[in-house]
Amino acid sequence: MENKFKVGDKVVYKNHVHYGAYSDGFESMTVVDLTLRGDVIIFQTDWYQGTRKITIDQNELILESEANEKLAQLEKDWNELEPVITGKIKQATNVFHEAVALAAEKGFKVADFDVMYEVRGMTRSGGWSSSAFSC
Amino acid sequence: MQFKIGDRIGKGNVPFEEYQKVELGTIIDIDHDGNLSIKWDYDSSICRITAPYNLLSEEEARQRWSLLEIEWTQLNKAIEEKLTAAGKLVDEAKDLAKNNGQDLFHMWDAVQPLMTSLRNVGWSTSSLRC
Numbered sequence: 001m002e003n004k005f006k007v008g009d010k011v012v013y014k015n016h017v018h019y020g021a022y023s024d025g026f027e028s029m030t031v032v033d034l035t036l037r038g039d040v041i042i043f044q045t046d047w048y049q050g051t052r053k054i055t056i057d058q059n060e061l062i063l064e065s066e067a068n069e070k071l072a073q074l075e076k077d078w079n080e081l082e083p084v085i086t087g088k089i090k091q092a093t094n095v096f097h098e099a100v101a102l103a104a105e106k107g108f109k110v111a112d113f114d115v116m117y118e119v120r121g122m123t124r125s126g127g128w129s130s131s132a133f134s135c
Numbered sequence: 136m137q138f139k140i141g142d143r144i145g146k147g148n149v150p151f152e153e154y155q156k157v158e159l160g161t162i163i164d165i166d167h168d169g170n171l172s173i174k175w176d177y178d179s180s181i182c183r184i185t186a187p188y189n190l191l192s193e194e195e196a197r198q199r200w201s202l203l204e205i206e207w208t209q210l211n212k213a214i215e216e217k218l219t220a221a222g223k224l225v226d227e228a229k230d231l232a233k234n235n236g237q238d239l240f241h242m243w244d245a246v247q248p249l250m251t252s253l254r255n256v257g258w259s260t261s262s263l264r265c
Binding site: 020021022077078081082084085086088089090091092093095096097098099100102103106107108109110111112113114115118119121122123 | 150153206210211213214215217218219220221222224225227228231232235236237238239241242243244245246248249252253256257258
């Protein structure tokens with residue numbers, strides 16, 4: 001099988017290019033050898049295993065230059081997406097404050113009302129549900 | 136309001152609480168200073184009440200409680216609607232994130248105001264982010 005890469009190329013795991021709330025970037029590795037069946041051999045450094053040679057299917061890799069392009073696009077997408085999501089949450093927070101104010105107008109607290117189902121629904125959507133939530 | 140022994144009365148100043156009933160009782164004694172002894176229906180306890188009384192006739196107390204109940208139900212519905220709407224917005228945010236390969240769970244800066252608001256009204260646990 002033909003190799004897409006050559007020794008010395010900087011490569012990146014295709015699926016490891018990420019840009020978002022909690023991480024961005026990628027780790028590049030240098031091709032040190034190639035196999036006849038089209039795999040790529042690189043040195044990979046793990047914090048727990050140290051540096052070792054590993055063999056990877058070349059289809060899982062892209063060149064660092066492609067990864068940079070992909071990252072730039074992801075950053076652009078993220079910069080467009082993040083304010084929209086933040087805006088939605090702000091809107092949700094405002095609506096929640098309206099509910100709090102409605103209750104307060106009549107001398108109650110919003111937690112006095114039978115709305116745990118709705119609150120749970122809201123937090124579950126965000127992925128923050130927990131069995132202890134109603135405590 | 137003038138009372139006499141045997142009158143059925145209700146408390147006129149009890150704030151509404153869900154699942155709570157109007158508190159009614161019967162005047163069983165009136166002393167020479169005008170203090171009332173009342174036997175309450177809910178636990179048959181007898182207590183002495185000094186003027187000024189915050190008492191209503193049974194009918195007035197029932198009417199007051201009914202109005203509070205109606206007000207509560209309407210308010211509950213309005214608050215439920217608001218929270219449903221807020222939930223829908225969070226859902227939309229979640230879908231937006233998911234469809235773009237992101238996870239709302241990790242967007243702490245974005246969701247912190249909502250989490251803080253929830254915490255401020257008492258809906259919070261240390262495991263909320265777990």
